[in-house]
Amino acid sequence: xxxxxxxxxxxWLVQKIADRLGEDPSSISPGQYFDELDLDSTxxxxxxxxxxxxxxxxxxxxxxxxxxxxxxxxxxxxxESAQRGAAA
Amino acid sequence: xxxxxSRAAAAQVLVRHRATPPGGRTVYAVHPGALPVVAWANxxxxxxxxxxxxxxxxxxxxxxxxxxxxxxxxxxxxxxxIDILIAAYRADHxxxxxxxxxxxxxxxxxxxxFGGVLAHGMTERLKPEERPDGVVLLDSVAPTGAxxxxxxxxxxxxxxLRWFAMFLGxxxxxxxxxxxxxxxxxxxPSSTVGADHVLVGLEQLLRDAVACGALPEGTPVQSIRKLxxxxxxxxxRNNRLTFTYRPVPATVPLTQIKAHHSLIPSDPTLGWAELxxxxxxxxxxxxxxxxxxxxxxxxxxxxxxxxxxxxxQLVKTRRDTQ
Numbered sequence: 001x002x003x004x005x006x007x008x009x010x011x012w013l014v015q016k017i018a019d020r021l022g023e024d025p026s027s028i029s030p031g032q033y034f035d036e037l038d039l040d041s042t043x044x045x046x047x048x049x050x051x052x053x054x055x056x057x058x059x060x061x062x063x064x065x066x067x068x069x070x071x072x073x074x075x076x077x078x079x080e081s082a083q084r085g086a087a088a
Numbered sequence: 089x090x091x092x093x094s095r096a097a098a099a100q101v102l103v104r105h106r107a108t109p110p111g112g113r114t115v116y117a118v119h120p121g122a123l124p125v126v127a128w129a130n131x132x133x134x135x136x137x138x139x140x141x142x143x144x145x146x147x148x149x150x151x152x153x154x155x156x157x158x159x160x161x162x163x164x165x166x167x168x169x170i171d172i173l174i175a176a177y178r179a180d181h182x183x184x185x186x187x188x189x190x191x192x193x194x195x196x197x198x199x200x201x202f203g204g205v206l207a208h209g210m211t212e213r214l215k216p217e218e219r220p221d222g223v224v225l226l227d228s229v230a231p232t233g234a235x236x237x238x239x240x241x242x243x244x245x246x247x248x249l250r251w252f253a254m255f256l257g258x259x260x261x262x263x264x265x266x267x268x269x270x271x272x273x274x275x276x277p278s279s280t281v282g283a284d285h286v287l288v289g290l291e292q293l294l295r296d297a298v299a300c301g302a303l304p305e306g307t308p309v310q311s312i313r314k315l316x317x318x319x320x321x322x323x324x325r326n327n328r329l330t331f332t333y334r335p336v337p338a339t340v341p342l343t344q345i346k347a348h349h350s351l352i353p354s355d356p357t358l359g360w361a362e363l364x365x366x367x368x369x370x371x372x373x374x375x376x377x378x379x380x381x382x383x384x385x386x387x388x389x390x391x392x393x394x395x396x397x398x399x400x401q402l403v404k405t406r407r408d409t410q
Binding site: 035040041042045046047048049050052053058061062065066 | 099124153154157158256259260303304307308309310311312313314315317318321
């Protein structure tokens with residue numbers, strides 16, 4: 001399992017989303033809602049699966065719903081990662 | 089859990105594809121999510137130019153999404169969804185209360201999949217003078233006894249995997265072949281098909297989806313698992329909603345248009361015969377449950393079966409034609 005900071009998750013997500021959209025990472029706003037990005041829901045879930053693969057733990061089904069921006073999701077994942085690290 | 093932060097610009101339930109000329113007919117299509125709203129553009133384009141086309145997008149209702157993702161936090165019902173759709177319809181369609189100068193002419197309701205349940209429910213809740221002159225159901229399964237499921241009495245996972253392959257293909261614009269994995273062959277009783285069998289099926293589906301270009305090379309199994317979980321969450325939500333819903337018989341003619349590769353191939357009316365107090369026509373068009381909304385040939389066929397687009401003398405009034 002990878003222990004990550006919010007900044008690392010944000011950087012990872014911005015890069016992945018930029019790659020999918022064919023845009024420069026600087027054009028992706030971390031405060032934007034996922035459903036406002038020009039990202040198909042299938043693409044978003046594929047990225048979520050890639051993220052689980054990277055992190056080594058499963059994201060809850062409500063993670064993207066209650067943390068609907070890159071910024072909010074990154075903070076949530078960092079918190080989850082820290083809790084899992086402390087419990088290990 | 090804290091409430092979900094709300095967006096500054098909420099998604100709109102009512103999406104107009106084409107305005108209705110004065111006194112003209114309007115088709116209101118009830119969309120239950122799963123595919124993007126733009127999927128209706130082909131059908132809108134296949135209808136005569138003097139027919140207005142509006143989508144009522146249930147997928148834009150936050151409570152509907154929450155009911156799939158966090159069912160424990162949801163008290164949503166079919167009746168509540170019908171309230172929301174009727175408010176959007178009344179605000180648009182005629183009458184002194186309509187905002188935005190909406191149309192006041194004749195109306196046809198169309199409902200795809202679970203949208204058919206809602207289109208029928210709306211119709212029966214409206215005052216007689218507000219009702220459409222018919223409801224067209226697109227591969228929609230009736231909310232009747234044979235097709236309602238308790239939470240723990242769901243659909244066989246092997247069938248859900250087949251439906252998921254159809255869904256994934258429609259979302260990605262290509263046919264994703266589905267082969268029943270040997271570990272979940274039809275000889276295995278459905279009661280013994282568990283999570284391990286589903287994972288075997290998903291791993292095989294992932295290989296096939298990558299081979300046909302539906303998913304990129306290197307997609308991890310976690311990604312197809314995420315897609316499958318989201319798909320089944322929507323399915324289970326709709327099962328939960330219909331389980332407690334009590335539909336009433338139809339007071340307007342119903343037309344069921346199934347896909348050639350329907351979710352349930354064996355029943356030509358998908359249970360609607362039980363609710364059809366008046367006319368019920370049954371037809372089929374090319375495609376599967378999902379691609380019937382996308383394929384131009386299916387859209388043309390559906391447009392030809394919507395009473396709004398045919399002269400009145402050609403509208404058949406037969407019962408249960410298949």
